[in-house]
Amino acid sequence: MEEHVLGITRFVNHLLGPLALSLLHALHITPENAELPIPQHLVMAALVVVIGTVLALLLRPRLSVEKPGASQQIAELLLTNPFGFGIKDCLEENVHHGALKMVPFVGTIAIFVLLSNLFGAMPALGSPTAVVTVPLACAILTFLYFNWQGIKHHGPVGYAKHFAGPVPWLAPLIFPVEIISTTARIVSLTVRLWANIFASDLLYGIFVGLLTSLSLWLTSKSQLLAVAFVLPLTIPIAFIGLHLLVSVIQAYIFTVLPSVYLGMATADEH
Numbered sequence: 001m002e003e004h005v006l007g008i009t010r011f012v013n014h015l016l017g018p019l020a021l022s023l024l025h026a027l028h029i030t031p032e033n034a035e036l037p038i039p040q041h042l043v044m045a046a047l048v049v050v051i052g053t054v055l056a057l058l059l060r061p062r063l064s065v066e067k068p069g070a071s072q073q074i075a076e077l078l079l080t081n082p083f084g085f086g087i088k089d090c091l092e093e094n095v096h097h098g099a100l101k102m103v104p105f106v107g108t109i110a111i112f113v114l115l116s117n118l119f120g121a122m123p124a125l126g127s128p129t130a131v132v133t134v135p136l137a138c139a140i141l142t143f144l145y146f147n148w149q150g151i152k153h154h155g156p157v158g159y160a161k162h163f164a165g166p167v168p169w170l171a172p173l174i175f176p177v178e179i180i181s182t183t184a185r186i187v188s189l190t191v192r193l194w195a196n197i198f199a200s201d202l203l204y205g206i207f208v209g210l211l212t213s214l215s216l217w218l219t220s221k222s223q224l225l226a227v228a229f230v231l232p233l234t235i236p237i238a239f240i241g242l243h244l245l246v247s248v249i250q251a252y253i254f255t256v257l258p259s260v261y262l263g264m265a266t267a268d269e270h
Contacts, residue, residue: 006126008047009040041131048115048128078111079103090255094263097153102262105145109138110255113193117247120201121240129250130198132190139189142258147182150265162265189257193250200246204239 013020013036020037024030031037059071068076080086084093087107091099113129120127128134150159163182165174 004126005036005040006043006124008124009036009038009043012043013038039131040126041128041134044119044126044128045116045134047125048112048119052111052115079107085252085255087255090259091262094256094259095266096263097266097268102149106255106258106262109142109258110251113138113254114247114251117197117250118244120197120204120247121243127197127201127247129193130201132194132198135193135197136186136190138193138254139186142189142261143183143186146258146261146265149262153266159265185257185261189254193254196246196250200243204243 017035017037021031021034024037032039059075062069063072078086079088081089087110088100088103091102091106095102116129116134117127119125120130129138147159150162153159154162163175163178164171165178167174
């Protein structure tokens with residue numbers, strides 16, 4: 001299916017496209033679309049980073065212990081909340097050694113995924129996580145991070161033994177299986193996030209298109225003119241709500257699973 005090019009993507013390519021083309025040519029890389037050398041998902045991902053950074057910079061000077069504002073309370077709910085599904089809550093539940101030190105990395109990935117997912121509900125934007133390379137990048141970073149934490153905690157030799165299992169004579173069998181299983185987490189994280197957001201975006205686009213066609217037909221029938229105006233305003237709200245729900249759930253999953261992997265990588269054998 002051909003991707004709809006957003007206005008902001010054309011604007012960014014108008015400004016930075018020649019520079020991007022020069023860089024790609026210097027690296028002997030040919031872009032798929034010479035008119036849009038900067039892909040739309042890359043523009044959206046960069047916009048997520050910019051918006052997330054601006055929000056953090058605006059929030060920082062407003063932090064207060066005595067009088068927390070509404071923005072601070074929302075940010076604190078992302079970290080910890082009564083339901084126990086905040087970033088800090090997930091880490092403390094699964095990681096028993098230095099969970100607080102891992103909050104910056106896991107929190108950054110989780111908030112990036114959340115904002116990226118939510119972009120799909122906005123008319124002038126698109127979800128970068130609906131393109132497989134973006135979830136793949138997040139999954140690879142997560143994979144490298146939890147393995148690095150495992151190596152830091154156990155040491156290189158100790159972490160390697162972590163994959164061999166508790167029974168020495170079964171180690172030659174268990175070790176390759178564990179390596180494959182651990183590496184497969186990259187695929188698992190990638191496909192789970194990408195498939196859900198891609199499907200949600202696709203369904204939203206299809207049904208909005210169908211409703212627009214139906215509204216145009218109803219407009220031609222004078223006796224159904226009122227229905228023609230009500231349908232495009234009410235029914236898409238349900239799909240926007242569904243997309244918001246999927247976005248939050250997938251961001252939560254991308255918080256829980258890295259927390260579980262970190263807990264497994266830093267766990268001590270008893």
